[in-house]
Amino acid sequence: MTKNIAGLFCGILFGLGLTISQMNNPDKVLAFLDVRGEWDASLAFVMAGALITLATLQHFILKRQKPLCDAEFHLPKPNNPIDKRLILGAMIFGIGWGLVGFCPGAVLAAFGDGKIEPFLFTLALGAGMMLFDWFDKAK
Amino acid sequence: MQNFTPYSAFFGGSLIGLSAALLLYLNGRVAGISGMIAGVMNAQKNTQDWRLFFLGGLILSAVLFNLIVPHTQAVYSRSFLLLIISGILVGFGTRLGNGCTSGHAVCGMARLSIRSIAATITFMGMAILTVFITRHLLGISQ
Numbered sequence: 521m522t523k524n525i526a527g528l529f530c531g532i533l534f535g536l537g538l539t540i541s542q543m544n545n546p547d548k549v550l551a552f553l554d555v556r557g558e559w560d561a562s563l564a565f566v567m568a569g570a571l572i573t574l575a576t577l578q579h580f581i582l583k584r585q586k587p588l589c590d591a592e593f594h595l596p597k598p599n600n601p602i603d604k605r606l607i608l609g610a611m612i613f614g615i616g617w618g619l620v621g622f623c624p625g626a627v628l629a630a631f632g633d634g635k636i637e638p639f640l641f642t643l644a645l646g647a648g649m650m651l652f653d654w655f656d657k658a659k
Numbered sequence: 660m661q662n663f664t665p666y667s668a669f670f671g672g673s674l675i676g677l678s679a680a681l682l683l684y685l686n687g688r689v690a691g692i693s694g695m696i697a698g699v700m701n702a703q704k705n706t707q708d709w710r711l712f713f714l715g716g717l718i719l720s721a722v723l724f725n726l727i728v729p730h731t732q733a734v735y736s737r738s739f740l741l742l743i744i745s746g747i748l749v750g751f752g753t754r755l756g757n758g759c760t761s762g763h764a765v766c767g768m769a770r771l772s773i774r775s776i777a778a779t780i781t782f783m784g785m786a787i788l789t790v791f792i793t794r795h796l797l798g799i800s801q
Binding site: 538 | 662670684701708715717722743750752754761763770783790795
């Protein structure tokens with residue numbers, strides 16, 4: 521129960537951050553990715569704000585034995601190697617991201633636009649994930 | 660740079676960082692959105708999951724923000740075919756590569772994870788290349 525309330529609160533903050541920074545606007549994201557056009561550096565400032573804030577707070581948080589509402593921290597192992605799956609997956613994601621300008625977080629924060637685009641993209645995103653599960657099991 | 664908005668971008672980004680820090684402090688979890696979506700899709704029946712609440716909160720705050728603050732709704736349009744192809748690629752790629760912009764470019768990079776740094780450079784590079792090809796070589800404007 522406390523974990524759900526924590527999740528809800530963090531989700532609200534995350535959505536607010538995406539909305540205020542306008543990263544839920546795919547045109548603004550593409551304007552960052554389009555280095556040959558009218559370049560808009562805003563996305564870099566979003567990243568800077570997020571990284572500085574998280575890295576600073578995390579420094580103190582990870583000194584604790586465990587999180588407040590759980591028995592342990594659930595972090596990926598620090599020394600996992602870079603492999604083919606990681607790079608190939610990032611390449612496929614990058615192509616999809618560059619085609620429209622939506623990433624998984626931003627598209628959910630675009631639901632408030634009252635447009636069909638975010639819903640259609642999210643359905644396709646779910647289908648892509650199901651396709652991956654099927655593909656991964658078949659191997 | 661006509662539409663450059665550095666202050667709101669930095670402030671909004673800081674809220675995203677604060678959200679990720681709080682989720683780590685409270686639940687001990689990484690704020691990776693693609694992982695949460697996959698987790699909700701693959702969840703067992705009747706299990707209450709913090710992920711669902713996080714995603715619900717994310718949508719709720721964006722919807723409320725647009726209702727309360729006028730003239731903030733973005734104006735854009737995309738072809739349905741492009742949306743479907745892009746969505747499938749993003750869904751497939753983020754599962755294969757274990758993360759997206761939030762999980763790799765924010766949370767992973769803040770931990771200086773070499774995997775996340777490599778993934779971020781790769782998807783940023785591919786996205787820039789894709790925009791260059793579609794907009795400047797093929798002349799498609801989204």
